[in-house]
Amino acid sequence: MDDCLFCRMASGAIPVEKVAENELAFAIRDIHPRAPVHLLVIPKQHIADARDLAPADGDMLGAVFTLAVEAGRTEGVQHSGYRLAFNVGEAAGMTISHLHLHLLGGRPLGPEG
Numbered sequence: 001m002d003d004c005l006f007c008r009m010a011s012g013a014i015p016v017e018k019v020a021e022n023e024l025a026f027a028i029r030d031i032h033p034r035a036p037v038h039l040l041v042i043p044k045q046h047i048a049d050a051r052d053l054a055p056a057d058g059d060m061l062g063a064v065f066t067l068a069v070e071a072g073r074t075e076g077v078q079h080s081g082y083r084l085a086f087n088v089g090e091a092a093g094m095t096i097s098h099l100h101l102h103l104l105g106g107r108p109l110g111p112e113g
Contacts, residue, residue, distance in 0.1 A: 008097040010044040021073045024063035027071045036106030037075045041068045047099040050088045068103050077105035
């Protein structure tokens with residue numbers, strides 16, 4: 001999608017520093033971090049949010065979670081732990097309509113929501 005920020009990052013139209021990347025997804029630092037480590041793991045395929053996922057998206061979701069584990073290791077939070085979360089819709093705090101997984105860590109997170 002030409003007007004989607006994350007699609008433009010995925011295509012290279014908007015240069016961005018990628019923390020990690022695989023064939024189906026990439027990870028970047030959140031520009032408004034809520035924890036010392038706050039990454040976004042973004043599928044290269046445009047899907048508006050989790051409500052639009054289909055059984056055929058299983059490989060892409062596997063790639064997203066695999067990349068999140070790799071990024072957690074790279075960022076040094078694999079032993080202390082981290083949170084993985086999808087926001088779904090505006091009421092959940094989703095601000096960009098493109099599926100993305102938040103990886104948060106580097107401090108005790110406690111209950112959220």
